Amino acid sequence: MSLSSLPVALWGIGRHATRRLLPAIEQSKSLKLVGVCTRNMDLGQTTATNMQCDYYGTPEAMLADERIEAVIVSTPTGLHQQHGVAVLSAGKHLLCEKPFAHSHQSTVDLFELATKTGRRAVGALMYKYHPQFKKLKSLIQQGTLGELRALSIKFGMPALNANTFRDDPTLGGGAALDMTCYPLSLAYQLLPRPPILRASSVMTRDNSNTDTDGWCGLELDGVVVDCHWGMGRAYQNNLEVWGSKGVLRCERVFTKEEDHESQLVLYDHRGNKETEINTGPANAYVLMFDTISANLNNSDFFDSERGETEWCAGITDQILRES
Ligand SMILES: NC(=O)c1ccc[n+]([C@@H]2O[C@H](COP(=O)([O-])OP(=O)(O)OC[C@H]3O[C@@H](n4cnc5c(N)ncnc54)[C@H](OP(=O)(O)O)[C@@H]3O)[C@@H](O)[C@H]2O)c1
Incomplete structure (x- = not known):
């Protein structure tokens, strides 16, 4: 695998993906967009044509594509855990939009699954x-x-x-x-x-x-x-x-x-x-993509990101619990 072109798919074409992620993926030399996944067929097909990539009408179709090594998840926060589990279980790396998951436990569970599957998991705080x-x-x-x-x-x-x-x-x-x-x-x-x-x-x-x-x-x-x-x-x-x-x-x-x-x-x-x-x-998103791709073989980078993400999720839980 060439680190200069990590084959990725994008899950979710909402407001954030349209405004920030797709333009940054297009600019980044470290990613190659293989396909996009949304339930909105018109939007998916138009985006796929514009980005010269495939359109997947279902997550299953996206996750079965063996060309894809990593999935960028930009779906609602409450679905990050469920979608992250699907990505990691399919043997893909997970780059998940912020916040990484909706609770401390779901955050820990996702990182544990990444360790178990030997894949990388990281939050996107650009x-x-x-x-x-x-x-x-x-x-x-x-x-x-x-x-x-x-x-x-x-x-x-x-x-x-x-x-x-x-x-x-x-x-x-x-x-x-x-x-x-x-x-x-x-x-x-x-x-x-x-x-x-x-x-x-x-x-x-x-x-x-x-x-x-x-x-x-x-x-x-x-x-x-x-x-x-x-x-x-x-x-x-x-x-x-x-x-x-x-x-x-x-x-x-x-x-x-x-x-x-x-x-x-x-x-x-x-x-x-x-x-x-x-x-x-x-463009902080381009720099984020380039840094994460370049560190794919660097466990220290992902361990350090995990420590920070789990700590932040724990404090957010505490804030919500104590309010
Ligand atoms: N880093 C940043 O600067 C930044 C900025 C804004 C947002 N974000 C994060 O990005 C993520 C997406 O935010 P957004 O503003 O783009 O949200 P949004 O406009 O509501 O888009 C959400 C996307 O998730 C998809 N989706 C898949 N399954 C879904 C379901 N069961 N219910 C609803 N939607 C579903 C939707 O696609 P279909 O309905 O077409 O399938 C839609 O494309 C969030 O986690 C948010 O916190 C990050």
């Missing part, structure tokens, strides 16, 4: 592959801000269209499941060890079927992490890192268009703006 995040992580690790005191993370967006899976508890809807994987992953990535959940709250507004808003506070050795998330509010996904000698602000830390000129802004110990560091535009 922000980690963007040069903006890589630069901010290296600045923090180099001690540019002195000792860490606090991370403040805000991720919110306007209300989504009604009648999507996010409104449906049986399909894994709700803001906590949808959004907490980002700030929790960020805290895991930036701190030397996983922090402890100290407090949290989850809210439901406007008679929604699922939770719409929440916050949590975590702590590690006196470093405080506060996270806010919610739907039905102005868009932002920002990070502020507060150190003993400086402050770093990072806008659009999780999601951005590929032509977005990303930046990090540093402030000195008196609060004066010191430097703007340009980290450029990039």
Whole structure:
């Protein structure tokens, strides 16, 4: 198998797959799209024609195709476990959209199955592959801000269209499941060890079927992490890192268009703006696909991803249980 062209199929052609995954798969030199699977025949056939690949009307047809080595799952969150089991049991690698699964137990079960079948399983949290995040992580690790005191993370967006899976508890809807994987992953990535959940709250507004808003506070050795998330509010996904000698602000830390000129802004110990560091535009999805494909034979990479994904799922469970 050539690592430069991993044969993949895409399961689910919803909003996210159409806007982000298909264009990134097309751009990525490390993947070869063999086919797409959706129950919507017209959409499937049109997409297959546009992408010059096959269309599968059923998951069984897709999973029986021996050319396919990995499946990218972009179906509703509440189905990730069921679909992940089908992919791994068919002997394919699993690249699953965020959140990887709907609970800690289902997350652990999927990774266990991957070990048993000798296949790779990994969650698709693309922000980690963007040069903006890589630069901010290296600045923090180099001690540019002195000792860490606090991370403040805000991720919110306007209300989504009604009648999507996010409104449906049986399909894994709700803001906590949808959004907490980002700030929790960020805290895991930036701190030397996983922090402890100290407090949290989850809210439901406007008679929604699922939770719409929440916050949590975590702590590690006196470093405080506060996270806010919610739907039905102005868009932002920002990070502020507060150190003993400086402050770093990072806008659009999780999601951005590929032509977005990303930046990090540093402030000195008196609060004066010191430097703007340009980290450029990039397509984080393409970089994610390329990195995952290049690491297919590197167990350390997948073990480390598994540790982070299981920890995040455990904290999300705790937040939902305690609210
Ligand atoms: N990484 C990111 O930036 C990002 C951004 C947005 C979303 N996501 C994630 O991507 C995933 C998909 O989100 P989306 O916004 O694209 O959702 P969506 O628009 O509702 O699309 C879901 C897809 O799942 C398919 N599906 C298969 N079985 C289904 C079933 N039993 N019921 C409903 N749908 C079924 C649907 O295809 P058919 O009905 O045609 O079969 C549809 O194509 C979610 O896990 C979400 O969290 C990630």
